[in-house]
Amino acid sequence: MGTTGQGQAGQDVDEANGQTVPKRSALSEFLVALRLTVVSAVTGAALAALVVAVIMKDVPVFLTGGGVLVVLILVGVLAGRRSPAREEPPAGRIALARIEDLRATSGESADVPVKFRLTVAPEDRPAYRVKIDQPINLVDIPAYRPRGIAVVEYRPDEPWNVRIVTRPTPEWSRRAEEAEIDSAPESTLVADPGVSEGSWCMLTLFAFLAGAALVVLLFRGELFTSGGDGEAGAKPPSSSSSSSASRTFSTSTTVSGPSASLLTFGRMRVTAMELETRVGTVYVTAITIEDHRMAVRGDSTRPVSETVHLQSLPYELFPGLVREARTTLGVRDPESWRIDVIPGTGAGAGPRVRVTVTGKEGTAHLDADATGRVTDRRAVGESG
Missing domain, CATH: 2.40.50 (OB fold (Dihydrolipoamide Acetyltransferase, E2P))
Incomplete structure (x- = not known):
């Protein structure tokens, strides 16, 4: 597959690299799940008891639910103060x-x-x-x-x-x-199992609702005969989405203000991100940048190899290319400049960047690669 890995040159890597932390045992996982289930169920039951007590005006039930909640909070605070030894x-x-x-x-x-x-x-x-x-x-x-x-x-x-x-x-x-x-x-593709903890969330929610439902069922007779039957008439929100597949797209944005210019450091990248949000993709087929305007065009049917990745361009180097084109190509008093970026041709070729300046003497341009390195110059009067 090519050159990979670390070899003997990994001088900044510790010798303990070969060691791995053992996974938690099945018993430990079961105990964690059991503890989470019990705590969630008791919390749901205690909160439901408070609601039921308010509806029924039952002081003992209210005190019981409130007392359980206080105990849970105290246990959580004490557990949080424990500082177990952390493995290196x-x-x-x-x-x-x-x-x-x-x-x-x-x-x-x-x-x-x-x-x-x-x-x-x-x-x-x-x-x-x-x-x-x-x-x-x-x-x-x-x-x-x-x-x-x-x-x-x-x-x-x-x-x-x-x-x-x-x-x-x-x-x-x-x-x-x-x-x-x-x-x-x-x-x-590997992912952090601690990040995708949907099963734990579902377990917590289910146990919480089960505890609350148990309390409601225990007091259902008193609840439905005490006139406290509030109807939750809120309908679940409905959502609809529509998508339209467009084969081609184009959009542009203009920066305004007396001192606003896309040559300001960082302005080009921020503007490119705004255009990316508009078109919904980072792959475009052409980019045009002028002093106060940036535009992109694209075709959703084009393969990735025939597109330009909006975020991979060296925007921070573009002002230097413009400055070089305006001062070294024979245009003494440049009236305007423009940067055009198009996909490269051939396997492995990166995007091509062309900076064009125009003045009374005529038009000149220089070409650069995807890293901002100048590859060609055409001064005023030169053909090509």
Whole structure:
């Protein structure tokens, strides 16, 4: 599959990497479930007793329900003060990972939260898929793009616990540049079992409702003869959704204000995120950026390889490209500029960026690749 894993160069990884934390036994899981069920049922019964007591004006029942709730609260407070000895987690391991996809979720600060989909390729186990969230500095975002290779740290006992190493050692940086990693199947996706605890939530809810229902059934005779039959006439909300598949789409946005310009640091990425929200996808077929306007076009039938990923472009480098085009291509007094981004042609080719400046002398442009590196220049008067 290409260069993966850690080898002897994982100098910053502890020797305890081979150890794993044993899973909780079946008995421990059963006791946790039993305790959760009992506490939920008693809580539901106590709250139902309070409601029933208010309706029936029964002081003993009210005191009983209130007393049980007070006991539960005291037990919870005392249990929270206990500080059980925490086991030292095993150290992480270093590996390489293929970036399948990434998406920035906001851009209000220098560190932008980014959602990654990765194929992690350890040396001691098969490659697997994982989804992570990690803040990345605005300046570093262009270094991470789909199908690129990143250095990551993962926990052998918790393979879903993955973190991108933003400042790897020179050895790992070299290995990442030389590595080629194939995408792992979607079926290998691992997730934190502590995050998807829907079964525990359902157990808690069921036990809570069962305890409340038991109290209501015990006092059903007094309840329905005391005139306290309140009808809950609220109908469950109905929701309808409609989707329209559009083969092509286009949208644009304009920044206004006397000092507003897309050349302001960070403004292009924020605007791109706004356009992404409008069109509902990060894959577009063309991007146009002017001083106060950004526009995107797309086609939902085009394959991903023939599109541009909105969040993987080095927007922070674009102002420098504009400045270079305006000062080095023979346009003495530029009147306007424009950036056009289109998909690359050929296997593995990244997006192509063209900066065009126009003035009295004519039109000139320079071309750059997906990393912001200038690949060609056409000064005023040159053909091409």
